[in-house]
Amino acid sequence: MSGKRSQTGDRVVILGGSVTGMFAAGALAESYREVIVVDRDQIVGVREARRGAPQARHINGLLVQGARNMEELFPDITAEMIAAGCPMTDLSGTVRWYFGDKPLRQIRAGLTNVGSTRPVLEYHLRERVKALGNVTFMEGYDITGLATTPDRSRVTGARVQSRDDGGEEVVVEADLVIDATGRGSRTPVWLEALGYPRVEEEGTKVGVGYATRQYRMRSDPFGSDHSIICVANPALPRGAIFTKTDGGKVELTTYGILGDHPPTDPEGFTLFVKSLVAPEIYESIVEAEPLTDPVLFRFPTTLRRRYERMARLPEGLLVMGDAVCTPSPVFAQAQSLAAIEALALRDQVRSGVPPQPREFMAQVGRIIDPAWEMTEAMNLVHPRMEGRRTRKVRFLHWYMKRVQQAALTDPKVTEALMRSAGLVDQDALLRPGVIWRVLRSRP
Template identity: 60%
Template sequence: MSSVIAGRAVVLGGSITGLFAAAALAPSYREVVLVDRDRLIGVREWRRGAPQTRHINGLLARGHQALEELFPGITQEMADDGVPFSDLAGTVRWYFHGRRLKQVRAGLSCVAATRPVLEYHVRRRVEAMPNVTFLEECDVVGLSATPDGSRVTGARIHRRNEGTGEETLDADLVVDTTGRGSRSPKWLVELGYQQVDEQRTKVDIGYASRHYRLRSDPFGDDHSINPVASPVLPRGAIFTKTDGGRVELTTYGILGDHPPTDEAGFNDFVKTLAAPEIHEAIVDAEPLDDIALFRFPTTMWRRFDLLTAAPDRFLVMGDAVCTPNPVYAQAQSLSALEALALRARLRRGFAPDPLAFQQEVAAIIRPAWEMTTSVDLGFPGVEGRRTLATRLMHVFSRRLHDAATRDARFTAAFMRVAGLVDPPAALMRPGLVLGVLRTAWRTPPRQGAPLRTAPSVGRRARGRRPR
């Protein structure tokens, strides 16, 4: 247990990153106040302030490990509540380039809870911390700081339901976890600091989700069926068992090829996927809700780590720093790892240095960002610089996936990286590379499954914009 280093820490934003941050802060501050615009306590449904909660959100293998480090025993609690857990390489049925990968249990456990249920269980743990307070239905107006802007001293908030004006919540540390819509870059400029640089890649993803109760079983011994979008067919899906005996389907399209939200159009879109068993299951299933669509235009990384100066006692975490491509389900896991990094710094007995912490956050983000940005650039319509290294990685990745259709050890190696357990450099180990090349030499790469859709989809995949 860390010794208390200061009086009050304020967390702006009560979503999953805010909860992780509060858990990291609680041992080191006498009081932790978590501020959010929504009602949070006891909520087990999707929230208006977090529309992405209606869609599949996942904790990857390393994220699950971090979750258990932050909240020991929470895995069993969620399992007792009916949350299934899958093995990323063993009980997830992956399709790459239209072909199914071999499977093997590799100890890569993933949480298959719906986002509201995951938040509910994490929130209950945070609520149980005696020094944590929730300020619900409050808008964050801005920061308060010393006259010279060198130190943040609190947050300015407005309580929606009390008819009062703006008030200042004094703090010894303020942590922004308000997500992609964070106004931290604007606040820093107002305090006299430089503009935060941003890196973006336009991917123009649209994903639509629905929950079902099945009348037939397409899973067998698997927990999830995931056909991955490819340049030939820029459509994919995650179809998974989840809490409450339901299944959750999120299907997506890249570069403007978005799924329709009417039932017939949605089902026709699903029918084009590389895993025909998904469509066969849902046409006979009982829908439990309406189809919800979410659009994601660009990935984004705000480079707080590149600032030459920053105010003391102010940190930024989670989607407020980086929103990677949601298809790869990295965001929650990165947030959990950032919370562990924050906790480790606090255990040294003093408040984190803002620039040093943001640089550590960047070091957590960088491998995942570089890996997924490289994958995104494999789609010809995605704009960006394709270095020789990027092009070679595209060739090697295709060979690796092809090898994984024949040998499960390649699946396990790839999923350890995709699950953030191993760094991307692990795929360059000589033994693995030689194994992939040997497999490729013995058998040339097979073509992916033929398109299961109209020819226009193929034209979009080669970079044309939909009309």
């Protein structure tokens, strides 16, 4: 944290203490006298998956730009995590990508990230936030609503209630309230109750279900690689992420779309993995020592709340992360988008001017737009997925198929694909040199 603060305000209350909440705390702590993080769970010092974040039992990861932004918010956190036993990966150089039955050509391109389980990532983030000195954690509190001025034009705090003693509801006053409570955010309901229009929502029924199991390996399917990733495709709408993680463990999340979910009994889970296009995953797990039983998480629809289209919003309230947008987990974008939003917020408050909700939510919308448009279009590559396949979408499907074919033999195309997927350069696949490489490859 910078030694000199711009003192944009007195107090911030952040609703939700997971990854997005920690990014928001890191972004705001230098510009506000006090930051209070409210969460229903006990979170400080916790290294295990908690009840309030069931998806934390599965592979969660920052993409390249998300990892870079995390490092910008918390300098040297990457080195700290590596020293604590988390491995490093290069998205185009040490990940074995399958978009069909053959892996893409690899190239080390500095598209790096640290691999950890989500509870370990959250632990390191919370330790760094706690060390900032002006952050207080209110653990074990339900968030029951917002406090506002009598005319409801400004949010003045959050209403909370202790889960331990069932005490009276209290108001934690604040200059700024950040909703980082995730997909289950109550802000749309609270705003409507205050007389604001209901925020517009959109999404696609993807029917994703993914199951995760951890192992201690007895054979090595990775070689010099860090991860093996199979991407679901129209011929086989199943995929997996098989990756080294903290503590010398290996984590496997396998998924299916449109209701084709992996079983949670160990035998059924293993047979599901056998159907994947990367045989080395199955061959290695049948010899491995399972450390956990399979656990399933269902993700029925993508969701985007269009706060940027709201004609009016109360002052003193911002919404971030999954509370705004939850893309399909297949693309692993949510945490990275939250990190990008947090850095944009930090840069804004450093000026000493409090963020204006409509302006900031418009900025969040611009951050989300390219990733959302790409992934929503790519969801529709599966024929049974419901949605409008415009001429633009059909062209994108054709071009991405050519990209994946070209990347089987051209590592520069792999690099461009991963620069785009990693949110580093979302126009990387549209650069003239890359288009030429793609179109000259044999389909």
